[in-house]
Amino acid sequence: MITESVGFLTTRVKVGVVSKDKSCVLIDSGLDSSTGKKILSKLRREGLNVVGIIDTHSHADHYGGTAFIQERTGARVYASAIEAAIIENPVLEPIYFAGGAHPPMELRNKFMMGKACRVDQIVEEGPFEVGSIPLEIVGLPGHSPQQIGVIAEGVMFCADSVFPTDVLEKHGILFLHNLGDFRNSLEKLLGTSCDHFLPSHGELTNRKELGRMVQANLSSTERVEEIILESLDSPQPVDRLIAMVLNRHGMRIESYSDYHLFSSTIKAYLTYLQEVGRIEFRVEGNRPTVYPKRR
Secondary structure, eight states: OOSSSEEEEESSSEEEEEEETTEEEEEOOOSSHHHHHHHHHHHHHTTOEEEEEEOOSSOHHHHTTHHHHHHHHOOEEEEOHHHHHHHHSTTHHHHHHTTTSOOOGGGOSTTTOOOOOOOOEEOOSEEEEETTEEEEEEEOOSSSTTOEEEEETTEEEEETSOOOHHHHHHHSSOOOSOHHHHHHHHHHHHTOOOSEEEETTSOOBOHHHHHHHHHHHHHHHHHHHHHHHHHOSSOEEHHHHHHHHHHHTTOOOOSHHHHHHHHHHHHHHHHHHHHTTSEEEEEETTEEEEEEOOO
């Protein structure tokens, strides 16, 4: 436990537990029904009844256990609007990774598609109650379109808005949907007056350590941006530029699904660089090509 009524369970992600009397709210639910079953078993041994699940975003490792728990407990499920659309229709995620096409088999797996479940209420930023349990919803987009964090009794559940250094080192390039939003969310974390912070893929940390983690995440994105711009000493087709950036990071992508993830992230960087006036897109020889815009 972090406080008397706020704690977490460790699965592939940290699952928050906020309790009052014999009721509790979960923040995320893990990867799949098996994870949901283990969570429910643990909570029942503690005498807790799940009355609500807040899914921070629509990546399967965060909501994949929600349907199982919802079916067994009748808990209400909460999510932001865009994330809710995917949670209720999981095929939307591999569809957008496939550029709108019917997704290849490699993208249709439990790591890309959690089990669909009903979202009972759309949440927005601000104070929020589940039953008599007081919480605060914080918008933390960037890693996904409308990711949220949750504050309970001075504890910030950060979702995937920030990653520890071992994750940065392991993956090289963090998966992002929107670079500008990701950086803004990092700054937002620093402005949050909480005592404890729990990243979904990290350990419980304090404000001082959070500051170091935020800086490491910012530096990671700055390095990717720098490599992209350095690679544009001449115009480059998008597919070649993606390979160049991966090579500069020493990354060897062998699975088709991983390629979609990393190419999507690099395209997010390109969109950001277009929006801030550093590059432009043209189509030459039927290939989308990136041109630098010199200052």
